Amino acid sequence: MKREVLELLKENKVKITNEREVIIEILQQTTKPLSPADIFLRVRPQLPKVNLTTIYRNLEMLEGLGLIKRVGFNKEYFSYELLANRPHHHHAICKNCGKIEDLENISEKFVDQVSRQTSFKIEDHNLEFFGYCKNCRRENL
Amino acid sequence: MKREVLELLKENKVKITNEREVIIEILQQTTKPLSPADIFLRVRPQLPKVNLTTIYRNLEMLEGLGLIKRVGFNKEYFSYELLANRPHHHHAICKNCGKIEDLENISEKFVDQVSRQTSFKIEDHNLEFFGYCKNCRRENL
DNA sequence: ATGCATGCAAATCCTTTGCAATTGC
DNA sequence: GCAATTGCAAAGGATTTGCATGCAT
Numbered sequence: 423m424k425r426e427v428l429e430l431l432k433e434n435k436v437k438i439t440n441e442r443e444v445i446i447e448i449l450q451q452t453t454k455p456l457s458p459a460d461i462f463l464r465v466r467p468q469l470p471k472v473n474l475t476t477i478y479r480n481l482e483m484l485e486g487l488g489l490i491k492r493v494g495f496n497k498e499y500f501s502y503e504l505l506a507n508r509p510h511h512h513h514a515i516c517k518n519c520g521k522i523e524d525l526e527n528i529s530e531k532f533v534d535q536v537s538r539q540t541s542f543k544i545e546d547h548n549l550e551f552f553g554y555c556k557n558c559r560r561e562n563l
Numbered sequence: 564m565k566r567e568v569l570e571l572l573k574e575n576k577v578k579i580t581n582e583r584e585v586i587i588e589i590l591q592q593t594t595k596p597l598s599p600a601d602i603f604l605r606v607r608p609q610l611p612k613v614n615l616t617t618i619y620r621n622l623e624m625l626e627g628l629g630l631i632k633r634v635g636f637n638k639e640y641f642s643y644e645l646l647a648n649r650p651h652h653h654h655a656i657c658k659n660c661g662k663i664e665d666l667e668n669i670s671e672k673f674v675d676q677v678s679r680q681t682s683f684k685i686e687d688h689n690l691e692f693f694g695y696c697k698n699c700r701r702e703n704l
Numbered sequence: 705a706t707g708c709a710t711g712c713a714a715a716t717c718c719t720t721t722g723c724a725a726t727t728g729c
Numbered sequence: 730g731c732a733a734t735t736g737c738a739a740a741g742g743a744t745t746t747g748c749a750t751g752c753a754t
Contacts, residue, residue, distance in 0.1 A: 437732095437733060437734070439735080458719085471735090472735090473735070474718095475721090476734080478720075540664055541664075542694040542696050543695045544694035547692045548691045548693070549690045551681075551685045552685070552688065553686045554683060554684045554686070555682065576708090578707095578752085583709090613710085616744090616745080617709080619743095619744065
């Protein structure tokens with residue numbers, strides 16, 4: 423899968439640097455969205471000289487190419503997740519511990535409803551659920 | 564409606580200050596979400612000495628009481644909207660001009676789907692649609 | 705009168721930008 | 730070799746914090 427991403431970069435005349443390879447690997451290894459700082463911390467062990475700025479710039483580039491998606495969570499800052507080869511899905515976020523669960527099989531019927539009801543030309547949507555995960559639910563009792 | 568909000572503040576031993584009254588009025592007058600800075604700009608004509616810090620602190624307080632909701636939009640910063648007496652609804656956001664449209668009548672059936680499919684105890688959700696409004700759609704052609 | 709709220713200034717955190725040095729192609 | 734990319738330092742913008750003063754109850 424990394425191959426395909428790198429291919430796409432080449433097609434777009436984007437140079438394949440070590441930094442970019444590692445960032446892409448990391449995005450592929452995690453299913454949950456990562457913030458720029460998260461990614462930075464995971465790149466550093468492999469490339470100790472890397473700079474946060476580089477992370478930001480590459481995330482922007484990858485988003486521009488449509489390879490990753492920016493997702494905004496409640497109190498937190500923006501995070502990114504890889505889109506390539508992943509079916510459209512949504513997230514359930516635990517209000518207590520921040521745990522994120524993927525929800526893969528939600529019907530998209532309601533998207534049609536919206537398109538009919540608004541004058542907007544809808545291209546994309548965000549759907550996030552908030553609640554408590556198994557563990558934190560227990561803690562609350 | 565403002566009365567009810569003020570009642571709720573009293574119940575929670577929160578003092579009714581001019582700043583708070585004006586902030587609440589402003590939140591009530593707009594249907595679209597407002598950022599702290601937006602609110603600040605609208606409070607100032609009425610209370611020229613008000614400080615942005617006060618806006619931040621009061622929004623945090625109102626959110627804590629569950630009276631307003633923090634909504635995060637794409638590239639933008641967080642905004643708030645009053646919950647009281649407003650039916651649950653969603654937003655359509657124009658990717659070009661940032662215009663926000665309320666979507667009031669979306670079926671909530673899919674929420675049930677989710678509750679069944681996850682181990683999370685779902686309490687809330689965010690649903691935002693992105694696309695182009697009538698005007699910006701024309702510009703794109 | 706008392707304690708909560710405010711204003712102000714400074715600090716903090718995330719993100720962006722400018723520029724010189726470096727690297728991929 | 731040339732253009733794109735990086736690292737570094739500094740700037741920018743939103744948000745938070747500390748503290749003295751003011752105000753609602």
